[in-house]
Amino acid sequence: MSAQGNQPAPTTGPGRAPRGSACLNCRRRKFKCDGARPICGPCIRTHREYDCEYTDGPTRSPTQLLEDNIARLEARIYELEHPESVAPSVTLHDPxxxxxxxxxxxxxxxxxxxxxxxxxxxxxxxxxxxxxxxxxxxxxxxxxxxxxxxxxxxxxxxxxxxxxxxxxxxxxxxxxxxxxxxxxxxxxxxxxxxxxxxxxxxxxxxxxxxxxxxxxxxxxxxxxxxxxxxxxxxxxxxxxxxxxxxxxxxxxxxxxxxxxxxxxxxxxxxxxxxxxxxxxxxxxxxxxxxxxxxxxxxxxxxxxxxxxxxxxxCVFILDKSWSVRAGSPSHFNGSPGAQVDIPWPLQIEDYAQRGIPPTLRSSLTMQTFLSGVSPELTQGMSPMALRAKASALFERASRRASQWTPAMAYVEQFAAELFVLENVIQQFVDALPPLHGAPDPDTARDRLITHTFALVASMQVHSTLRQGQNGAPGRDLDAARRAVAAIDSVNLAGIGYVDPIMAVLWTAVSRVLIGEIVRLRMIWTSASLLADQAAAGAHQQQHVEADHDGLIAALQKILTAMTTFAHTSPLMALQAATVRQELEGSAR
Incomplete structure (x- = not known):
C-alpha cells in the first residue's frame, strides 16, 4: 500500500463537514453542517430539507441560478428607476x-x-x-x-x-x-x-x-x-x-x-x-x-x-411589505423612474360606477403623504389605499431602524426625521376606520392588517428613538400592546386566510413583548432581594409580577392567532415556532 494511502484523513471535528463543503443553508444560518447527502442532519432537524443544497458540484445550484436571475432583474429595475443615467441593456417593445x-x-x-x-x-x-x-x-x-x-x-x-x-x-x-x-x-x-x-x-x-x-x-x-x-x-x-x-x-x-x-x-x-x-x-x-x-x-x-x-x-404593497423581510431596499423610494405619481386606488367596483374625473392628475402621491402634508392624510381612504400607506410607513420605519447606530453622524437630524415620521404615523392611525363594528369578516381582516402595519411602524420608530435616548420610555411597548389588543377586535376563526405578512408583523410585536419580559424578570429578581427589607420592595415585586403576567397573556394571544393560520402558511407556522423558542429562551 502506498504511503499516501496510509495517511489519516484530515479531522474536521465530530459530525462536521470539511471546510468549504457545507450546504448553502447551513452556511447562511451559521450551522455546523455534517455534510450528509442528499440532505444534511441540521437541515432535517430544522425542517429545511428543501433549502439543503451543495455548491461543490460541477454545475451551479438552483439557489445560485435563482440569485443570478434576481441580480439581473434588479439591474433591470435600476435601469428603469434611473433612465437618465443608465444605458439600457434591454430594449422593450410595444406589447x-x-x-x-x-x-x-x-x-x-x-x-x-x-x-x-x-x-x-x-x-x-x-x-x-x-x-x-x-x-x-x-x-x-x-x-x-x-x-x-x-x-x-x-x-x-x-x-x-x-x-x-x-x-x-x-x-x-x-x-x-x-x-x-x-x-x-x-x-x-x-x-x-x-x-x-x-x-x-x-x-x-x-x-x-x-x-x-x-x-x-x-x-x-x-x-x-x-x-x-x-x-x-x-x-x-x-x-x-x-x-x-x-x-x-x-x-x-x-x-x-x-x-x-x-x-x-x-x-x-x-x-x-x-x-x-x-x-x-x-x-x-x-x-x-x-x-x-x-x-x-x-x-x-x-x-x-x-x-x-x-x-x-398591489405591486407597491407587495414590494414595501416583503422588502423588509428580505432585508433589501424597496424599489419605490423616490428614484426618478420609480416616482409614484398615480392617483390613490379605489375599490374596484367604484371605477365601474363612477370612474375617475377626466381632468384628475397626480404628482408625488406617496412622497406627499409621507411628508405629512395634511391634504394627503385625508385622501385615499379605500382599503387598498390605506394598506398602501400603512405598508409604506412600515417599510420606512423599518429602514430607519436598520440605519441607526450609536456612532452615526447627524444624530439630531436623524431623530428629527423620526419624529416627523412618528407624527405621520399617529395622524394616520387616528384617521383609520375603527376595528370594532366592521360590517363583514373581509373588512375586519383588512382593518386588522392595516392597523397592525401602522402600529408596528410606530413601534419601530419608538424603539429606535429609545436607543438614541430621544424617545419616551415605553412608547414602543404601548404600540405593541395596541397591536395585541387589535386581535381581540376580530373573530379570527371566521376569516379563514390572512396575508402571511402578518407572520412578520406579529413576530416583531412578540419580540418587543419578550424584551420587556426579560427586563421585568431582572427587576423581579432585584425586588425579591429587597422584599424582606422594606414594604416598598414587596409592593414593587407585586407590580412587576402583574405586568409580567399581562405580557405573557399578550404573547399567548399572538401565538393563538399565529396557530390559527399556521396550517394555511408554512411561514406562519415557522414564525410561531420561532416566537415560542424565543420566549422559552428568555426564561433561561
Missing amino acids: HTATAPPNTPIQLTPIASSSAGAAGSSAPSASYLMPQASLVTALDATSEPSPDVVQMLVGFFLPHANQVGFFLHHGRFREHALVPAADTRQARLSPALLNAVYLWGVHFSGNASMIAHEPVFLQRAVQAVSSALVRVPPYNIIYSIQAEVLLAHYFFAANRSLEGRYHSNAAVALSLSCRLNKLRSSNNMPNPPGVLNVDLAPPADALEEGERINAFW
Missing part, C-alpha cells in the same frame, strides 16, 4: 404589436419547484364541492382543466383573492375564465394568469386529494409565467403582472422567500416598464430615447383603467 422585438423582453427563467405549499384552510361554498372520487378523476394537473374543474378552482380562489394580491375585477375575470373553450379562455386571460389562479384554487380547496396535485400546478404556473412575455404577440402585460403578484404571494407564504423575491421583482420591473406609476401623472415627462418603449393601449373603459391603477398599488 400590442405583432412583430418580434429586436431583443427579448425581461427574461423570466423557470424556477424549479420541488415542494408544495401548505393546504388552504378556507371552507369553499357547497356549490363548488365535488365528490372525492369524481374530483380525483376530473383533476388532471398535467393538462388544461375541464370547464367544470375551472369553475371549481375559480370558486375556491375568488373568496380569498384580495388577500393574495388579486387586483382584477372579480366579475369580469370570472366571465372570461369560465368560457368553455380552453383556447378562447387562454386567449382572453393568458395561461400564466389562469395557472396562477388554478394553483391558488387548489391551495384554498382544503381537499387532500386536490392538494396532492399542488406541486404540478405550481410547476405549470411558473413555466407559464416565464414564457408569457416572449410570446408574439405577447399577452396583456397587466395579466402578466397579476400572475407574478400571485406567484410572489404564494412563495412568500410558503416560506420560500428567494423565489418570492424573484417574482416580486419581476412584477416591479413589468410595472415600471409600462409606467403604471405614472398613470394620470401631472408630470409625465417622456423617458430619454431608447430607454423605454412600452406603451399600453388606452384603456377600453373606466374599469380597465381602474385595474391598471390597482395593479400598480
